[in-house]
Amino acid sequence: MTALSRDDLPPPGGGPGTTTRPVPPGGLAGSARTEPVDWVVALSTPGPEQQHALRLLHQLMVRAAAHQVWRLRHALPDDSPAAVEVVVQQAADEAMTALLGKLHSFEGRSRFTTWAFKFAILQASSDVRRLQWRRREVELRDLDLGTIAASDHDDAEHSAEAADLASALARAMSTALTPYQRRIAVALLVDEVPIDVLAERLGTNRGALYKTLHEARRRLRAELTERGYLSPTGGAR
Amino acid sequence: MTTPRPRSPLPPRAVDALLVDTTPWLSCDECFERMDVHVEAVLADPHHHDAAMEHHLLGCAACADEARSLLDLLRSGTA
Ligand SMILES: [Zn+2]
Numbered sequence: 001m002t003a004l005s006r007d008d009l010p011p012p013g014g015g016p017g018t019t020t021r022p023v024p025p026g027g028l029a030g031s032a033r034t035e036p037v038d039w040v041v042a043l044s045t046p047g048p049e050q051q052h053a054l055r056l057l058h059q060l061m062v063r064a065a066a067h068q069v070w071r072l073r074h075a076l077p078d079d080s081p082a083a084v085e086v087v088v089q090q091a092a093d094e095a096m097t098a099l100l101g102k103l104h105s106f107e108g109r110s111r112f113t114t115w116a117f118k119f120a121i122l123q124a125s126s127d128v129r130r131l132q133w134r135r136r137e138v139e140l141r142d143l144d145l146g147t148i149a150a151s152d153h154d155d156a157e158h159s160a161e162a163a164d165l166a167s168a169l170a171r172a173m174s175t176a177l178t179p180y181q182r183r184i185a186v187a188l189l190v191d192e193v194p195i196d197v198l199a200e201r202l203g204t205n206r207g208a209l210y211k212t213l214h215e216a217r218r219r220l221r222a223e224l225t226e227r228g229y230l231s232p233t234g235g236a237r
Numbered sequence: 238m239t240t241p242r243p244r245s246p247l248p249p250r251a252v253d254a255l256l257v258d259t260t261p262w263l264s265c266d267e268c269f270e271r272m273d274v275h276v277e278a279v280l281a282d283p284h285h286h287d288a289a290m291e292h293h294l295l296g297c298a299a300c301a302d303e304a305r306s307l308l309d310l311l312r313s314g315t316a
Contacts, residue, residue: 031305039284057292058275060248064310066308066315067306067309068303068306068310071306071309083308083312085255109273109274109275110274110276110277111273113278114273114276114307114311117272117273117307117310117311118269118273118303118307121303121306121310122269122303122305125302125303125306142245143247144246145246162249162252165252166249166252169247169252169255169256170247171247173255183297185255189251189254189255190246190247190248190251192298194298194299195265195297195298195299196299206265206299207265207266208265210297213259214259214262216297217256217257217259217296218259218260219248219253220255220256221256221258224256224286230256
């Protein structure tokens with residue numbers, strides 16, 4: 001993808017604070033009339049039309065990546081315009097490769113441009129989070145149950161109930177979850193490690209971690225329902 | 238009420254996040270597959286309802302941010 005034009009980076013995403021009006025996602029400025037009628041055919045049939053479609057697609061990817069990196073730029077170790085542009089271009093290139101590998105799966109249930117944007121947003125998010133955590137340790141720690149016994153005092157009934165629920169939940173984590181489920185839940189939801197960063201560090205993938213988390217939540221809800229902390233219909237009592 | 242209450246190692250945000258009901262099951266891959274169609278549907282009709290997507294987005298911060306970003310991007314183009 002590096003042979004494609006890189007001259008199309010919008011000012012960071014047309015994001016907040018910029019004066020540049022974002023280009024409508026249905027078509028790029030001045031290119032609406034030349035946008036392929038059928039993107040899949042244009043992108044998969046060798047010839048000049050394919051080259052044109054690839055250039056337009058790359059512009060779309062840059063635009064969506066810029067939008068997402070701009071939103072998350074404060075998480076970057078270096079959020080200077082030059083550094084942001086590097087992240088945007090890399091994300092756009094990688095997202096374009098990912099999209100072209102899945103081109104056959106586009107079913108036309110949304111606009112092609114919307115479908116394309118999501119690849120760039122996913123890639124840009126993942127790249128920013130990886131950079132954000134690059135120099136940070138990820139600890140797969142167990143829940144520290146030692147602090148449960150410490151007493152505090154609450155004068156509001158609401159916070160007393162919340163503290164009861166939190167303590168019951170912490171106990172349920174120790175009894176209803178496996179050590180692995182507990183560590184994954186703590187990393188993702190207590191320490192708030194991004195799921196794709198954790199997946200990369202553990203040599204697994206986002207889907208597998210989410211599945212572990214889903215099962216952990218199901219067990220915790222069942223346990224707290226049985227103990228009367230949650231109503232069978234869902235909410236806290 | 239001055240009864241001492243136990244403290245928890247879980248901050249309120251974590252309690253809420255741990256107790257999200259993420260049924261019916263939807264994987265992150267399936268969420269990604271549906272995201273474009275879902276976001277266009279929400280844009281066309283703010284009352285659009287898809288329980289599996291909504292519950293996944295409540296329980297998955299990464300997918301939720303990506304869906305929000307896609308929605309913002311489409312809105313920025315139609316505003
Ligand atoms: Zn997800």
